[in-house]
Amino acid sequence: MVGLVTGIGLVGWGGIASIGGLVAGALALQQRMRDGRAKDGQQDGVVRNDAGIPPGGPAADISPYEAYKLGVERKVAEFSTARQSTVIKIVHHDPDEYVDHDTAVEVIDTLRKAGPDAKIDVVLHTPGGISSATQQILHALLNHKGPKTAYVPYRAKSAGTMIALACDEIVMGPSAVLGPIDPQYSWLPAHYLAELPSDKSADRISDEMLVLSKMAKQAMKEARRFACEYVNDAHKQDGTCSLTDDLIGGGRNHDYPILPDEAKGFGLKVRTNMPDACYGICQPPPKDEPFLIVSMFNAEDGEKIDPAKAPQLPRDRNGFRLGRDVFR
Known part of the structure; x- marks a missing residue:
């Protein structure tokens, strides 16, 4: 999903508060996206994601990449059991x-x-x-x-x-x-x-x-x-x-x-x-899918904002930004 915010003219404390609100919204929606990944249907009446983790379960807060790895490991184990074999996985993306x-x-x-x-x-x-x-x-x-x-x-x-x-x-x-x-x-x-x-x-x-x-x-x-x-x-x-x-x-x-x-x-x-x-x-891992936040800062006299000096959005524990600043 891509959220687009343009022309909001963030200035001073109001701008800081708006950025905080955007980040909080991004975090909340990211969590809802994690909880909503239900690819394998229901097991015992509980909807689970591709890694076999029910929303709200003990590991519901894991990152999409961690869930992907668990899902691949589960598929390898299922294939090994079905084939009664030892599986060697040589997969490069x-x-x-x-x-x-x-x-x-x-x-x-x-x-x-x-x-x-x-x-x-x-x-x-x-x-x-x-x-x-x-x-x-x-x-x-x-x-x-x-x-x-x-x-x-x-x-x-x-x-x-x-x-x-x-x-x-x-x-x-x-x-x-x-x-x-x-x-x-x-x-x-x-x-x-x-x-x-x-x-x-x-x-x-x-x-x-x-x-x-x-x-x-x-x-x-x-x-x-x-x-x-x-x-x-x-x-x-x-x-x-x-x-x-x-x-x-x-x-x-x-x-x-x-x-x-x-x-x-x-x-x-x-x-x-x-x-x-x-x-x-052999499915590829999930890409970094942060919200695209286009921040249009008003600057006096047409002065351009240096992206290096602009507020930076936080990263999650895998190093992915929770939002991506795009300056035009």
């Missing part, structure tokens, strides 16, 4: 989130605690990640003897595709995408960087770029080796490395979307009957 070494530690520890024969369900929603961390995850999955299924409701690109390929089967949403697994080196496609000396004479290439080209060539070699080594045999129709070699050097852009039908055409063991729970697990 923020641009700064990706498969990193913390992800590798979490996956390795989850597999270790689950036991060698446990059924594993990997729920993936990620743009990719670090090669070395991905290799650790692939090694752990390869050495796990129990059945492994990857669920991709929306996307599992790059390193996410490799993690999916390490499982016995892949369940994709009808519009979900996998992607090429060609390495990127120094934020550049390693495949093209490795070919640089063939495209330009040595006297036209800097020493730095020549070194990067050699390192990219090595990265391509390593990627081909470990991708072929860790892809599950269920996806190797001809028993060779042709699948991974094509996904690495097949001439596609790194962000190329591989939809389910094309994935099946590659010989991947893919089905598209995605459980609703996996969509819920």
